[in-house]
Amino acid sequence: MVHWWSRFDWDQMAADPQDKARDKEQDKTQDEDRGRCVDFPAGADFSDRREKDHQMTHILAIDQGTTSSRAILFTPDLTPIASAQEEFRQIYPHSGWVEHDPRDIWGSVASTSRAVLERAGLRAGDVAAIGITNQRETTLIWDARTGEPLANAIVWQDRRTAQICAMLKDQGHEEEVTRQTGLLLDPYFSATKVKWLLDQHPGAREAAKAGQLLFGTVDSYLIWKLTGGAVHATDATNAARTMLYDIREGCWSETLCALFDVPIEMLPEVRDCNGDFGVTRPDLFGQEIPILGVAGDQQAATIGQACLSPGMMKSTYGTGCFALLNTGTDMVPSRNRMLTTVAYQFDGEVTYALEGSIFVAGAVVQWLRDGLRMIREAGETQALAEQADAGQQVVMVPAFTGLGAPYWNAECRGAVFGLTRATGPAEMARAALESVGYQTRDLLDAMRDDWAAAGLADAGREDTVLRVDGGMTASGWTMQFLADILGAPVDRPAVLETTAKGVAWLAGWRAGLCPGPQDFAAQWASETRFEPGMDAATRDEKYAAWGRAVAAAQAF
Ligand SMILES: Nc1ncnc2c1ncn2[C@@H]1O[C@H](COP(=O)(O)OP(=O)(O)O)[C@@H](O)[C@H]1O
Numbered sequence: 001m002v003h004w005w006s007r008f009d010w011d012q013m014a015a016d017p018q019d020k021a022r023d024k025e026q027d028k029t030q031d032e033d034r035g036r037c038v039d040f041p042a043g044a045d046f047s048d049r050r051e052k053d054h055q056m057t058h059i060l061a062i063d064q065g066t067t068s069s070r071a072i073l074f075t076p077d078l079t080p081i082a083s084a085q086e087e088f089r090q091i092y093p094h095s096g097w098v099e100h101d102p103r104d105i106w107g108s109v110a111s112t113s114r115a116v117l118e119r120a121g122l123r124a125g126d127v128a129a130i131g132i133t134n135q136r137e138t139t140l141i142w143d144a145r146t147g148e149p150l151a152n153a154i155v156w157q158d159r160r161t162a163q164i165c166a167m168l169k170d171q172g173h174e175e176e177v178t179r180q181t182g183l184l185l186d187p188y189f190s191a192t193k194v195k196w197l198l199d200q201h202p203g204a205r206e207a208a209k210a211g212q213l214l215f216g217t218v219d220s221y222l223i224w225k226l227t228g229g230a231v232h233a234t235d236a237t238n239a240a241r242t243m244l245y246d247i248r249e250g251c252w253s254e255t256l257c258a259l260f261d262v263p264i265e266m267l268p269e270v271r272d273c274n275g276d277f278g279v280t281r282p283d284l285f286g287q288e289i290p291i292l293g294v295a296g297d298q299q300a301a302t303i304g305q306a307c308l309s310p311g312m313m314k315s316t317y318g319t320g321c322f323a324l325l326n327t328g329t330d331m332v333p334s335r336n337r338m339l340t341t342v343a344y345q346f347d348g349e350v351t352y353a354l355e356g357s358i359f360v361a362g363a364v365v366q367w368l369r370d371g372l373r374m375i376r377e378a379g380e381t382q383a384l385a386e387q388a389d390a391g392q393q394v395v396m397v398p399a400f401t402g403l404g405a406p407y408w409n410a411e412c413r414g415a416v417f418g419l420t421r422a423t424g425p426a427e428m429a430r431a432a433l434e435s436v437g438y439q440t441r442d443l444l445d446a447m448r449d450d451w452a453a454a455g456l457a458d459a460g461r462e463d464t465v466l467r468v469d470g471g472m473t474a475s476g477w478t479m480q481f482l483a484d485i486l487g488a489p490v491d492r493p494a495v496l497e498t499t500a501k502g503v504a505w506l507a508g509w510r511a512g513l514c515p516g517p518q519d520f521a522a523q524w525a526s527e528t529r530f531e532p533g534m535d536a537a538t539r540d541e542k543y544a545a546w547g548r549a550v551a552a553a554q555a556f
C-alpha cells in the first residue's frame, strides 16, 4: 500500500530545528525521571480536549506487528469501523538474524494512521485517544536529539546473541535472571540485543550513559516519534520483555543492567498500560491526540479477550501461537519452563500471567502453501482435513526453527511420522492442523501444572474455557480439534481484532469514553463455542502419539 504522504516527508518533519530545541528542554526532564518508575496520576481528566466542532468519539489503535503495521478505528462501544494495513521489509543479513529498518516501522505506522482516518472520513479532532500495541522484545536504539537510529532494529526472532546467552548460563546467571524477570536466558528477549548493539558501535555505550542514545522496544520508539521526542516511555508489559526489568519490584534492575552492560540512563520510563504517554505532534494529524493506552501485542490480546480474572486464558494463533494464563496478583514461578510475565498494569496495580510461546502455528499452513505448494490458500486445509483417512495416524512435528515452550529446543527440526503409500495431501493437511492443537495442549498442561503447584487450583478460580483469536482461528476444523484434544471448550469471540481492541479499550477507558474493566469484561461476546466431542480414550491415544513423535524428533 503506497500513500501520497511519503515516509520521507514524515522523517523530514522530525528533524525540524525548533523540535531540536524543544527536545533539548525535554531531555532535561527525561534525565530527571529516567531509571525511576514514574506514573501519571490515575483518572487525569482529558475532557478539556472536547471541542464544539469535533465529536471525539473514536479511538485509534495502532498495531505494529512483526510483518505489518495496522491502524484500526474503533467506536466507543469498541466496534472496529475502518482499518489500514501495510507490510514492510524483513531483513535477513545472516542466517538466524532478523532486522527491521526503524524508518519502515515508523513510515508504515504514520501512513496507515493517516490512511485509516481518511478512509473513515474523520479528522484528528474526531479521535479522543490513541492506543499502541506492538511486536514485543524487538530492540531499537536511537539518537536522543534527532531520532536517527543507531542501527536496524533487532527483531525478537533474531538468534545472533545465542552465544552471549550460553556464556551467561555457563557462568550460572540464569537463576537470578529468572528470579527477577520471570524469563529464561534466551536471545528472544531485548537485553542481549542491546548489549550486542552497544558492543558493535564504538563509543555507543558512553553516549548512552550521557543520555545521547536511547533504548526502546517498538512502543517506546513510536511514542517518541509520535510525540516529537517529548516522551521516552514504555508500559510495564513491554518493559517485562526486556530482561532488564524486575517484575517483582516494578522497576529497572540495576544488577541486570550491570550484568548485560546496559546503561540504565538509556532506558525509558515505565508507565501503566492505561497511562498518559503524551500527545502527538500537532503537525502529524492536524492537531494533538493523546496517547492513553500501551501494551505488548500478546498482553493486549489478553486484555481484548477480557481475560481480566485469575484463571482465564487466551491463545492467539498467528504465525506462531502465544497462550497467556492470568494469575492475578500472584507471580507464579514455572517449573515447566513457561515464562512468568506482566499481564497488565492498571493504575499502578500489576496483574501477572504465565505465558507459553509456540514458534510455528499458522506458519505450518504457510509451509503447505509456499513450501510444499500443496494448497493455494490457507482455507483449503479445512476441506482436505475433513477428507483425511481416519485409519491413518500421521503426526507432524513442525519444529522448523526449533521447539518453543515447554521444550525450548533450538536444535530440533521438523518431522512427519506414520507415512504410508496411502498418505496424501489430505492426511498431511490434517497432521499440520492437528500439530497446533497438540502444541497448545502441551502449553496448557504445563501452565495448569504450574498453577496447581502454586496452590491456586484449590482456590477454584480456574476457568476451563480457552478464548482464541488470530488469523488461524478462521479454521473451524482446527478450533474443533483444539477443543477435542484439550477436552475443554474453546470460545471464538465476535470481534476477532482482539489485540487492537485491547489497546483501544485501554485508551478509551483512560479518555473516559469506555467503561471500566468489569463492564468491559461483561460485554465480551463469544461468536462460536467449540465443545469437545472426542472420547477420552481416543484423545489420550492421539496425545500419546504426539508425545512419542516429539521425543523422536528431538532424538534425531
Ligand atoms: N482458514 C485458515 N486455516 C488455517 N490457517 C489459516 C487460515 N487463515 C489464516 N491462517 C493462518 O493464520 C496466519 C495469519 O494470521 P495472523 O493473525 O494474520 O498472523 P500474524 O499476525 O502472525 O501475521 C497465517 O500463518 C495463515 O497460514
Ligand SMILES: O=P(O)(O)OC[C@H](O)CO
Residues within 6 Å of the ligand: 064, 065, 066, 067, 134, 135, 136, 137, 156, 296, 297, 298, 318, 319, 320
Ligand atoms: O507481531 P506478532 O503478532 O508476530 O507477535 C510477536 C510477539 O509479540 C513476539 O513476542
